[in-house]
Amino acid sequence: AKWVYNFGNGRAEGRVGDKNLLGGKGANLAEMSGLGLPVPPGFTITTEVCTHYYANARVYPDDLTQQVQDALARIGADTGRCFGDPRNPLLVSVRSGARASMPGMMDTVLNLGLNDATVEALAEEAQDRRFAYDSYRRFIQMYSDVVMGLDHEVFEEILEDEKAGLGVEFDTELDAAQWVGLVERYKAKVVEELGQPFPQDPHQQLWGAIGAVFSSWMNHRAITYRRLHNIPEAWGTAVNVQAMVFGNMGDSSATGVAFTRDPSTGERTLYGEFLVNAQGEDVVAGIRTPQNITEDARIAAGSDKPSLQKLMPEAFTEFARTAETLERHYRDMQDLEFTIERGKLWMLQTRSGKRTAKAALRIAVEMAAEGLITREQAVARIDPASLDQLLHPTIDPGAERDVIGVGLPASPGAATGEIVFSSEEAEEAKAAGRKVILVRVETSPEDIHGMHAAEGILTTRGGMTSHAAVVARGMGKPCVSGAGALRVDYKTQTMTALGRSFGRGDVVTIDGASGQVLAGATAMQQPELSGDFAAIMEWADKLRRMRVRANAETPADARTARSFGAEGIGLCRTEHMFFDGDRIVAMREMILADTETGRRAALAKLLPMQRSDFAELFEIMAGLPVTIRLLDPPLHEFLPKTEEEIAEVAAVMDVEAELLRRRTEALHEFNPMLGHRGCRLAVSYPEIAEMQARAIFEAAIEAAAKTGRPVEPEIMVPLVGIMKELEFVKARIDQVAAEVMAETGASISYLTGTMIELPRAAIRAHAIAEVAEFFSFGTNDLTQTTFGISRDDAASFLETYRQKGVIETDPFVSLDIEGVGELVRMAADKGRATRAGIKLGICGEHGGDPASIRFCEEVGLDYVSCSPFRVPIARLAAAQAAI
Numbered sequence: 013a014k015w016v017y018n019f020g021n022g023r024a025e026g027r028v029g030d031k032n033l034l035g036g037k038g039a040n041l042a043e044m045s046g047l048g049l050p051v052p053p054g055f056t057i058t059t060e061v062c063t064h065y066y067a068n069a070r071v072y073p074d075d076l077t078q079q080v081q082d083a084l085a086r087i088g089a090d091t092g093r094c095f096g097d098p099r100n101p102l103l104v105s106v107r108s109g110a111r112a113s114m115p116g117m118m119d120t121v122l123n124l125g126l127n128d129a130t131v132e133a134l135a136e137e138a139q140d141r142r143f144a145y146d147s148y149r150r151f152i153q154m155y156s157d158v159v160m161g162l163d164h165e166v167f168e169e170i171l172e173d174e175k176a177g178l179g180v181e182f183d184t185e186l187d188a189a190q191w192v193g194l195v196e197r198y199k200a201k202v203v204e205e206l207g208q209p210f211p212q213d214p215h216q217q218l219w220g221a222i223g224a225v226f227s228s229w230m231n232h233r234a235i236t237y238r239r240l241h242n243i244p245e246a247w248g249t250a251v252n253v254q255a256m257v258f259g260n261m262g263d264s265s266a267t268g269v270a271f272t273r274d275p276s277t278g279e280r281t282l283y284g285e286f287l288v289n290a291q292g293e294d295v296v297a298g299i300r301t302p303q304n305i306t307e308d309a310r311i312a313a314g315s316d317k318p319s320l321q322k323l324m325p326e327a328f329t330e331f332a333r334t335a336e337t338l339e340r341h342y343r344d345m346q347d348l349e350f351t352i353e354r355g356k357l358w359m360l361q362t363r364s365g366k367r368t369a370k371a372a373l374r375i376a377v378e379m380a381a382e383g384l385i386t387r388e389q390a391v392a393r394i395d396p397a398s399l400d401q402l403l404h405p406t407i408d409p410g411a412e413r414d415v416i417g418v419g420l421p422a423s424p425g426a427a428t429g430e431i432v433f434s435s436e437e438a439e440e441a442k443a444a445g446r447k448v449i450l451v452r453v454e455t456s457p458e459d460i461h462g463m464h465a466a467e468g469i470l471t472t473r474g475g476m477t478s479h480a481a482v483v484a485r486g487m488g489k490p491c492v493s494g495a496g497a498l499r500v501d502y503k504t505q506t507m508t509a510l511g512r513s514f515g516r517g518d519v520v521t522i523d524g525a526s527g528q529v530l531a532g533a534t535a536m537q538q539p540e541l542s543g544d545f546a547a548i549m550e551w552a553d554k555l556r557r558m559r560v561r562a563n564a565e566t567p568a569d570a571r572t573a574r575s576f577g578a579e580g581i582g583l584c585r586t587e588h589m590f591f592d593g594d595r596i597v598a599m600r601e602m603i604l605a606d607t608e609t610g611r612r613a614a615l616a617k618l619l620p621m622q623r624s625d626f627a628e629l630f631e632i633m634a635g636l637p638v639t640i641r642l643l644d645p646p647l648h649e650f651l652p653k654t655e656e657e658i659a660e661v662a663a664v665m666d667v668e669a670e671l672l673r674r675r676t677e678a679l680h681e682f683n684p685m686l687g688h689r690g691c692r693l694a695v696s697y698p699e700i701a702e703m704q705a706r707a708i709f710e711a712a713i714e715a716a717a718k719t720g721r722p723v724e725p726e727i728m729v730p731l732v733g734i735m736k737e738l739e740f741v742k743a744r745i746d747q748v749a750a751e752v753m754a755e756t757g758a759s760i761s762y763l764t765g766t767m768i769e770l771p772r773a774a775i776r777a778h779a780i781a782e783v784a785e786f787f788s789f790g791t792n793d794l795t796q797t798t799f800g801i802s803r804d805d806a807a808s809f810l811e812t813y814r815q816k817g818v819i820e821t822d823p824f825v826s827l828d829i830e831g832v833g834e835l836v837r838m839a840a841d842k843g844r845a846t847r848a849g850i851k852l853g854i855c856g857e858h859g860g861d862p863a864s865i866r867f868c869e870e871v872g873l874d875y876v877s878c879s880p881f882r883v884p885i886a887r888l889a890a891a892q893a894a895i
């Protein structure tokens with residue numbers, strides 16, 4: 013079998029389409045090579061080797077050694093060197109590369125092949141001993157760390173110690189002899205810590221590194237990451253072995269990272285950072301402050317360090333051209349890694365770049381305008397969930413700013429919260445319902461959970477491409493990075509700025525747009541949803557089939573929903589309207605009355621309030637459909653709880669408090685969720701449904717008169733399991749409609765339907781559809797009743813289920829397609845069989861979840877309804893589902 017694929021020198025055995033086999037990095041290296049771009053020659057050991065390795069007790073395929081040998085010889089031929097040759101050594105990097113980029117995998121090892129002999133040859137060839145030994149010490153440190161498990165900090169301590177002794181600040185200030193001395197100390201440290209010398213045989217080094225990559229596929233961090241991101245174990249990782257090029261070969265060498273467009277704003281400009289005389293991840297590690305790539309960026313940043321454009325104009329020009337080529341080839345914004353060795357450009361990586369939601373929109377819209385992609389592709393490219401970050405507030409421009417420091421505007425949006433200094437604290441605070449800003453010197457992959465829990469992230473070290481910046485942008489969290497004037501002291505749990513000291517729990521605000529850090533909380537402003545956002549939404553609206561409605565009951569929610577483009581209300585819960593102020597008293601009066609007359613008297617007080625609520629909603633929705641659900645929660649929830657509350661109702665009703673207390677006790681339910689609620693209330697107390705129906709009809713007439721647009725309310729009867737329940741309630745609704753029409757002389761058109769939220773309703777959907785004119789899938793309750801799990805109690809064990817692999821995702825977040833979804837599909841089919849064209853929608857939380865929306869499209873629902881803030885997400889997801 014073929015286990016090894018070569019690339020380099022304008023040729024490649026693989027293509028970008030071979031990601032499954034070659035991993036993302038390998039496939040893109042091959043693609044770049046095939047395009048004739050300057051890529052150091054190398055080869056990729058396929059993911060199939062990884063699979064073989066784990067299927068066979070960690071043994072490689074027989075012929076792998078030979079294939080690697082041949083591939084090394086081929087790189088040797090391309091570079092005119094020989095791996096292991098002490099006089100003319102080929103040095104390589106060993107890089108892991110899964111299909112999807114995956115933190116937790118083995119870090120790259122550079123300069124592999126160096127030993128006490130080859131380092132001298134390298135010094136000789138480069139005419140630079142300092143460079144050679146700098147490379148060697150880097151290699152010892154990296155290799156010991158990632159292959160032999162010796163923490164890199166032990167070496168950093170030695171280096172710091174050396175620098176302190178010499179009184180220098182930067183690594184670049186050390187001379188050749190000092191690096192030679194350091195290498196000796198490093199090697200001695202390896203012996204001291206591991207009881208064995210640092211391996212001198214390049215082949216042993218190479219196989220050690222290859223083995224470490226494959227082993228890292230099963231390390232704890234990688235396994236956790238895969239579980240969190242649903243990446244199958246069977247995918248495996250590839251290993252890339254590639255000839256070294258050196259960015260640390262003096263002042264005409266450099267290394268850097270760049271994006272073909274600004275990943276924060278989406279602006280079409282080559283955007284990135286580099287360091288002269290540096291190697292590998294020096295740029296992202298924040299060792300020195302990186303320099304800008306373009307002159308424009310340098311000027312904008314007010315930096316006095318020269319840009320790449322100025323410093324190495326020829327390499328810059330070639331790089332800019334290469335970036336352009338790659339972007340046009342991939343038709344997407346690229347994230348590039350490059351190295352310049354003595355003026356010559358080398359490309360080391362390209363991949364589609366991570367970007368903020370704002371940038372994603374701008375890039376998609378502009379690329380469509382440039383003709384690089386179609387509008388459909390532009391719509392398909394935006395991650396619907398990411399729109400969430402655009403809906404985040406920013407600092408009110410008029411607000412007072414008590415600025416205590418400025419860092420880099422690493423990820424947009426503003427956030428306020430209490431300071432915490434560790435990810436653990438961030439999680440704890442979040443669990444306790446507090447909002448925090450995670451303040452760190454810098455972040456690492458171990459901080460992901462803390463970053464998730466925090467409202468925003470503030471670091472004192474690192475650039476725009478630092479870990480904190482990249483991850484925060486991906487998460488859509490505001491982030492200010494590299495705020496160097498702030499001092500963070502973990503020991504004393506303080507952050508000092510401009511002579512002021514802030515401790516844990518003190519409130520700060522970060523502004524991811526300007527990079528400012530502010531003391532205290534600041535006034536925020538809601539985002540503007542125009543420009544690129546509006547363009548994408550407009551394109552999405554043309555592509556989608558399903559309608560998008562919102563779940564809203566207050567005028568404020570209804571207005572927000574409309575401003576986000578909702579095409580109606582899919583769920584107006586009426587119970588919230590009974591909890592406010594005086595209403596709860598009238599409601600309690602109604603519940604606790606022991607006669608129908610008593611109930612009707614109390615309901616009469618509620619009628620005008622309900623009517624005006626509905627009228628206002630209808631006016632705001634101006635003719636768009638509005639689905640109103642009749643009273644749903646168990647009466648239990650409305651019962652007075654305290655003595656005071658009982659006394660208050662008793663006074664209004666003019667009865668003994670004792671009597672009310674007894675009645676309250678009698679109405680107590682053991683399991684209210686499965687108790688006296690939903691249409692069961694309407695069957696027991698039809699006068700409640702009648703009052704609500706009257707309020708709806710009268711409000712519809714009133715609003716229609718006001719707005720000039722006819723209102724066609726959709727009255728939804730909750731928790732129907734038996735067709736006769738619906739039949740019974742519908743008869744009452746129709747009766748009221750007839751009465752109101754007779755009284756007012758107006759004609760009313762309306763629909764009566766039900767929520768499908770009980771398995772029995774789904775099973776009997778064909779019968780229910782004889783009465784129901786629409787179904788709305790109440791997937792929150794349907795999930796509860798199908799699983800027999802109460803949502804309020806599920807948190808304690810569903811997470812355990814997830815961790816133990818019993819379930820993959822929380823069924824309350826993303827619809828359980830194979831179970832609950834099957835009921836939805838069945839009910840939809842049965843409903844349509846009885847009543848062709850029956851209106852079908854979904855109104856559970858799932859109506860705003862992209863994966864669930866895809867399913868709704870598949871089943872052919874007419875609309876989804878979700879919370880107002882998720883409307884844009886649903887519009888986009890519905891379009892993507894239809895493409």
Ligand code: ADP
Binds near residue numbers: 052258360
């Ligand atoms: P990651 O997946 O963490 O980005 P990479 O494999 O891309 O790791 O390696 C990190 C960095 O190491 C690269 O950006 C590049 O600067 C450097 N590097 C990797 N291979 C080589 C090489 N053959 N020559 C020079 N530098 C290299």
Ligand code: MG
Binds near residue numbers: 119120293
């Ligand atoms: Mg890395």
Ligand code: MG
Binds near residue numbers: 349361
């Ligand atoms: Mg990389």
